[in-house]
Amino acid sequence: MHIKKQDKKKGLIELIPESQDDLWHLSHIIQKNNYVSSLTTRRIQDPTGDKIRSDRGIKKTFFLGLRVKEIKYHKYTGMLRLTGIIESGPEDIIPLGAHHTLNIQENNTIRIQKTWDKWSLKRLEEAINATKKPTQIIIALEDNTTDIGIIRQYGIDYIGPIQGELSGKQEIQKNRKEKQIEYFTEITNVIQKYKKINKLIIIGPGFTKNSYYEYLQNKHQDLAKKSIIENTGSGGHTGIQEILKTGIIKELTKEARIAKEIKEVNDLLALIGKSSNLIAYSQKETKKAINMGAVEKLLVLDKLLRNREITELMNTVENMGGKVTIISNDHDGGQQLKALGSMAAFLRYPIN
Secondary structure, eight states, rough: OOEEETTTTTTEEEEEOHHHHHHHHHHSSSSSTOEEEEEEEEEEOOEEEEEEEETTTTTEEEEEEEEEEEEEEEETTTEEOOOOOOOSSSSTSSSSEEEEEEEOOOOOOOOESSOOOOHHHHHHHHHHHHHHOOEOOOEEEEESEEEEEEEEESSSSEEEEEOOOOOOOOOOOOHHHHHHHHHHHHHHHTTTSSSSSSEEEEEEEHHHHHHHHHHHHHHHHHHTTTEEEEEOOOOHHHHHHHHHHHHHHHHHHOOOHHHHHHHHHHHHHHHHHHHOOOOEHHHHHHHHHHHOOOOEEEEEEGGGGOOHHHHHHHHHHHTTOEEEEEEEESHHHHHHHHHHTTTEESSSSOOO
């Protein structure tokens, strides 16, 4: 994320999202009734009267501002969609008061005007800092199938499966080694599309992961130096989720937000399993603990941050010396927290 301009008096920030993580952060920073503006393109009737062109109209690009009513982030299309009522723009082209949707993509300039609370500013700072961080990739290998997980701020982006053409019996397939190199080359070609790779975590249940590491040592020593191998009981998405839950990602990639969040939720679930009286979950019980000053650490699902009451409770926790962790809804840990009521807390002392 790159900030181009900031006017604190007006509450106006003009910025450029530079990644999918940035768009995801913006989907939580922008709230209903905020004013946003960005470049948009519309087709209008050709004033020249050219019959061929007037059927389709001509494209006009201009800045359009709207009062936001709906926010949707589509990670598979790489787009943030902001729908609302038009408040500014060329009146000869667009009618003020009409509904419109701004489609925000990477490297699109966007202006946001709102009352910036500390949580929105903190999230913006996180997005700016995350832009500077390198990429971590999990490679889940089996004999003929590989799934790749790109560690994002919001969760895991899955790529694959990549299919190999290896026979299970070496004596039947004389060109097995050749086929294996083709398979490993295809995997590596996908990985090399990503810049600034910091860690490759190579996982799987068998020996294919070791063979792939040897391939990297022979063909791509720069990647081999960034690689570590970990055993898992499964490959594919299941293996990736398994390795995330072990906490090894948190140790290897301390800047990976998802690893920290999953560890927090796992710690909570472990205490629930022990029937501990030093936790609270569900919004009702967690709010009760906050108001009693008993919360040492608060976990909040990110989707609740658009609720002003929730952000005030988060402020209360910090003012009383507690910590707040915001958990993404877009990974397994977030879904587990959601099932518990979207809020939970580690307590200083029992409240019941």
